[in-house]
Amino acid sequence: xxxxxxxxxxxxxxxxxxxxxxxxxxxxxxxxxxxxxxxxxxxxxxxxxxxxxxxxxxxxxxxxxxxxxxxxxxxxxxxxxxxxxxxxxxxxxxxxxxxxxxxxxxxxxxxxxxxxxxxxxxxxxxxxxxxxxxxxxxxxxxxxxxxxxxxxxxxxxxxxxxxxxxxxxxxxxxxxxxxxxxxxxxxxxxxxxxxxxxxxxxxxxxxxxxxxxxxxxxxxxxxxxxxxxxxxxxxxxxxxxxxxxxxxxx
Amino acid sequence: xxxxxxxxxxxxxxxxxxxxxxxxxxxxxxxxxxxxxxxxxxxxxxxxxxxxxxxxxxxxxxxxxxxxxxxxxxxxxxxxxxxxxxxxxxxxxxxxxxxxxxxxxxxxxxxxxxxxxxxxxxxxxxxxxxxxxxxxxxxxxxxxxxxxxxxxxxxxxxxxxxxxxxxxxxxxxxxxxxxxxxxxxxxxxxxxxxxxxxxxxxxxxxxxxxxxxxxxxxxxxxxxxxxxxxxxxxxxxxxxxxxxxxxxxx
Numbered sequence: 001x002x003x004x005x006x007x008x009x010x011x012x013x014x015x016x017x018x019x020x021x022x023x024x025x026x027x028x029x030x031x032x033x034x035x036x037x038x039x040x041x042x043x044x045x046x047x048x049x050x051x052x053x054x055x056x057x058x059x060x061x062x063x064x065x066x067x068x069x070x071x072x073x074x075x076x077x078x079x080x081x082x083x084x085x086x087x088x089x090x091x092x093x094x095x096x097x098x099x100x101x102x103x104x105x106x107x108x109x110x111x112x113x114x115x116x117x118x119x120x121x122x123x124x125x126x127x128x129x130x131x132x133x134x135x136x137x138x139x140x141x142x143x144x145x146x147x148x149x150x151x152x153x154x155x156x157x158x159x160x161x162x163x164x165x166x167x168x169x170x171x172x173x174x175x176x177x178x179x180x181x182x183x184x185x186x187x188x189x190x191x192x193x194x195x196x197x198x199x200x201x202x203x204x205x206x207x208x209x210x211x212x213x214x215x216x217x218x219x220x221x222x223x224x225x226x227x228x229x230x231x232x233x234x235x236x237x238x239x240x241x242x243x244x245x246x247x248x249x250x
Numbered sequence: 251x252x253x254x255x256x257x258x259x260x261x262x263x264x265x266x267x268x269x270x271x272x273x274x275x276x277x278x279x280x281x282x283x284x285x286x287x288x289x290x291x292x293x294x295x296x297x298x299x300x301x302x303x304x305x306x307x308x309x310x311x312x313x314x315x316x317x318x319x320x321x322x323x324x325x326x327x328x329x330x331x332x333x334x335x336x337x338x339x340x341x342x343x344x345x346x347x348x349x350x351x352x353x354x355x356x357x358x359x360x361x362x363x364x365x366x367x368x369x370x371x372x373x374x375x376x377x378x379x380x381x382x383x384x385x386x387x388x389x390x391x392x393x394x395x396x397x398x399x400x401x402x403x404x405x406x407x408x409x410x411x412x413x414x415x416x417x418x419x420x421x422x423x424x425x426x427x428x429x430x431x432x433x434x435x436x437x438x439x440x441x442x443x444x445x446x447x448x449x450x451x452x453x454x455x456x457x458x459x460x461x462x463x464x465x466x467x468x469x470x471x472x473x474x475x476x477x478x479x480x481x482x483x484x485x486x487x488x489x490x491x492x493x494x495x496x497x498x499x500x
Contacts, residue, residue: 018369055337059339061336061338087314119311
């Protein structure tokens with residue numbers, strides 16, 4: 001589960017990896033009206049970054065994504081989705097990469113493969129940050145959750161990658177309901193109230209929604225099954241509980 | 251506008267291009283209930299393929315996409331959107347690439363860069379195929395529109411790329427309405443009937459929709475402005491005309 005600069009990564013030609021192609025992960029963490037993002041801090045550099053890494057020559061791209069996320073954060077069995085590939089020339093900056101290597105005692109040659117231009121495939125995920133406990137790898141001092149509204153300064157174009165991921169997540173909210181069991185069920189109890197679901201939406205969208213129109217919209221998707229009212233010790237207005245209908249019924 | 255294997259592409263190390271990274275384009279053409287796809291046939295090979303190409307070392311990824319599409323098909327000013335990056339090991343097959351080069355009189359070495367594994371960035375576009383007239387490049391015998399329902403056999407994993415693009419287009423139908431002026435306005439007249447818009451949806455989704463629920467759904471998006479009824483020589487039930495509200499009003 002731990003990651004360090006392996007001998008292959010330290011070697012100046014990076015022969016076992018796909019050249020010029022990287023992976024970056026925006027892992028959103030949701031819990032009770034809070035939206036956070038998983039960041040790591042490279043050891044002895046003060047550089048904050050998204051978890052990321054490289055693809056082996058003998059590895060499928062999406063397999064590499066699962067492997068790298070596990071190595072760098074300890075998180076496994078996370079549903080990852082590609083959202084964009086970042087390929088502007090302007091994102092190329094060898095300075096932080098050199099700093100990370102030097103902090104590990106590696107002095108790279110000027111043509112070291114890690115100092116060249118990289119195109120990066122962005123993946124995002126959405127988890128419950130009280131259940132997904134990250135473990136920093138050997139390259140990192142920390143690997144932790146940060147409030148979306150108060151992120152530290154990030155290296156390279158990682159701030160723009162976060163922004164693009166957030167826009168995708170927001171736009172995907174309804175679309176993703178089609179596969180909600182896989183996507184968002186881990187974020188809610190097996191049964192939940194309409195208010196619980198509205199809170200998930202509001203937190204991701206960063207805005208309040210009208211209760212009546214939210215309920216009408218969600219119910220029109222035909223993905224919810226209404227159960228008994230929530231037991232709350234005799235309240236007259238106990239809310240109904242819902243659960244997602246199984247995917248095969250959609 | 252024409253593309254051939256340039257001296258740089260023919261050189262065995264491909265030094266001016268990003269190694270191992272390609273572009274493939276699924277250009278959907280819509281007109282009057284028909285959905286087509288733009289394919290080219292590599293000269294003297296019988297190989298049908300999506301238009302595609304490579305990224306220069308000194309070029310932004312999305313700029314490369316516009317350049318390559320123009321070079322290979324003659325189409326310019328097309329709104330392109332990334333939809334997926336294809337990176338499975340199984341997509342690697344040197345045989346058709348070798349055939350394309352040999353048909354051009356180039357005998358590649360076994361370690362020629364074009365014969366190695368490529369990860370490919372998929373872009374899609376949606377145009378009116380009566381207005382977008384493709385021009386084959388020097389590598390291709392033809393560059394033409396093919397009915398989605400009767401495509402020829404495609405090289406590599408291009409059939410799977412088409413399928414993924416179609417799924418994305420279908421899922422994006424509503425989402426994209428937010429920027430509809432840019433995205434789909436070229437597919438409709440400036441003013442159109444509800445039936446015209448429903449036809450666009452039905453053709454892309456490949457299924458009939460109920461008229462009343464389609465109209466209710468579209469109107470609830472608040473993106474249409476209703477104009478006078480369509481003049482049709484005194485018919486009692488002339489349909490209303492609509493146009494999209496300008497993007498700034500959304």
